[in-house]
Amino acid sequence: MMIHHSGKDGEESITALAGERSAPAPFFASPSIDRKGEIALYYGFTPIKAPHIEREDISRARALQSAGERLAGAEERRCSIPLALEEKVALIRLAAEIRGGNLQQPLMFYFERSALLPRSARSRRGHECSVSLEIIGTGKSIAEALIIKAAYEILQASGHKNVSVEINSIGDRDSVARFSHDLLSYYRKNISLLHAPCRQNLKRDVFDLFACENEKCRIMREDAPKALSYLSEDGRRHFTEVLEYLEALALPYTINNFLVGDRAITTHTVFEMRVEGAAMPLCFGTRYNALPKRLGVKRDLPSIGATLVFEPQGKRADETKRVRVRExxxxxxxxxxxxxxxxxxxxxxxxxxxxxxxxxxxxxxxxxxxxxxxxxxxxxxxxxxxxxxxxxxxxxxxxxxxxxxxxxxxxxxxxxxxxx
Structure with missing residues (x-):
């Protein structure tokens, strides 16, 4: 899918072709998009309207959360960017409807919506909208490279400088299970050293303890088990390839052993993007390979998504200029x-x-x-x-x-x- 700039009197036009023309017409957005959408198009993402979240999607998301794998709210994690599980459920449902989930080509979607944030988080962060990049139907490491590079360029074009990537991998579901078991055992043995709120969090989700900024907890997590030590051979190879892409692209990154996502959705790669010195990230992304089968999709449908958040600080003319779609x-x-x-x-x-x-x-x-x-x-x-x-x-x-x-x-x- 790609873009072309042309036209007269300063008018811009875009060339875009979604990877599979057999995708139904309702998936395509207006033939004009803004600067962020233009960049997404260059990297193969099809602009669509934000997926409609049906009542059934919300019910299924709640069922997943209550099945012993609670999805933490935005305010309970340092990232403060909600994973919006119900939106992932809606996306998987739509992908499965397209050719019965038998995708010859991965589906790559770009869409905007008002940020799905709690009221208190909105007032604290001032978020106006979120932008999502989703790749559904491939487990290859190039998907991480595409989504991280596109997100990075969108943030750069939006005026954010000195953006860096924090990244980690927690592996497949077997790796996550072994890591979670040993992590829980580690904290239980040292529970007297935790401050009171984290003792309660230990009963809900051990991953939450990595987000705690209490001095006692920060000291303890340094010696805690690391997810990378539990990766399978395939998991290590996949993560190594992802890092090779980042190095080839000269994208600044660090491995953050305490970035683990949520057990209700995250598998393999999880990442954030931050401006140097900022407390909160601008982007959060994760693989959710296991989610489709848990929702009843019979075929493997490995997927990855990223959400970028933008504050209402006034948009530059080049960000809001609309561009037309051509081939x-x-x-x-x-x-x-x-x-x-x-x-x-x-x-x-x-x-x-x-x-x-x-x-x-x-x-x-x-x-x-x-x-x-x-x-x-x-x-x-x-x-x-x-x-x-x-x-x-x-x-x-x-x-x-x-x-x-x-x-x-x-x-x-x-x-x-x-x-x-």
Whole structure:
């Protein structure tokens, strides 16, 4: 899905194509979006209206919370960004309805809504709205890279500087169970050292103790078990790949062992984004791979989402300017992990050059990606394999004539403007 800037008298236009045209029309938002939506489009997210939360979604969310795995409220966690479990339930329901959950391509959604915050949190933080990025249907590490990079660029474009990422992984449900068991045993053995409120929290959710800023609790958590020690081999490999993406993108990050999310929803990766020195984060994200099956979805539907919050401090003109939706003429194809590492940097290069591009970074096979380009009648493809990734170049292929050229990445934007 991608974007194109053009037009007369300063009018901007966007090229966008949702990864699967077979997705039903009601999922698509107005053909004009703002700056935040424009950035999301470049990274493959389809703007939609915020999902309607039905009464059944609320009931199912409450049932999950009462099944021994309580979802903590926003005010009980340092992040102060609610996970809105009922919204995740609604998203899973919608995804499962599309082709019976048999997704050939992951669903990637972007939407805005008034922040789902308690009244006291609204008055304390002054939040006006939230922006959500969701990827449903892939467990690959590229999904984390896409969602973190898109969120980072949206925050940067919104005027936030010195944004950094705090990240952790708690692994799959087996890893979470073993970690939770040992963490609970650790705190029970040292319960006399906890201050009174945390002794009560221990009965509800041991993860809450990591959020406590009491001096006694802060000292205790330093020696507490760490989730990373409980990851399976697949979990360690997945998290290592996520960190490699962040390093390839030169995104500043630190591993926060005390960032664990909520057991009602979180699996594997959990992250926050903060401005240096700020007490509260601007973004919270987590994988929720296990949630679909707990809601009765028969097929695996691994998912990840992030919520960004914005304060009502006046919007700049470039943030509110609306842009129109049109289609791209370029499809980006990558082959191999080294090429994937370079892919988001190439997309960012094209975004700054205002050149539209469509991609499906979750796919690996050349034939599948070429077939997608042909299906959508995209006239040009950019192909990056391991050789091109090492040489910092790309192959540009004319899909009609099958002719192709190898172009250095530094020269790629100018070359594409010339042929398109």
């Amino acid at each position: 791209p003429k370029l499809y980006f194809i990558q082959l191999g992990f080294e090429a994937k590492l370079q892919s988001l940097k190439i997309i960012e290069l094209l975004r700054h050059a205002k050149i539209p591009v469509m991609q499906s970074l979750s796919r690996d096979q050349l034939t599948v990606q070429l077939a997608a380009a042909e299906k959508f009648k995209i006239p040009y493809t950019i192909i990056v394999g391991q050789k091109e990734a090492m040489e910092k170049s790309a192959i540009v292929r004319n899909m009609r004539t099958r002719s192709q050229d190898t172009v250095r990445l530094t020269e790629l934007p100018e070359y594409l403007r010339r042929i398109m």
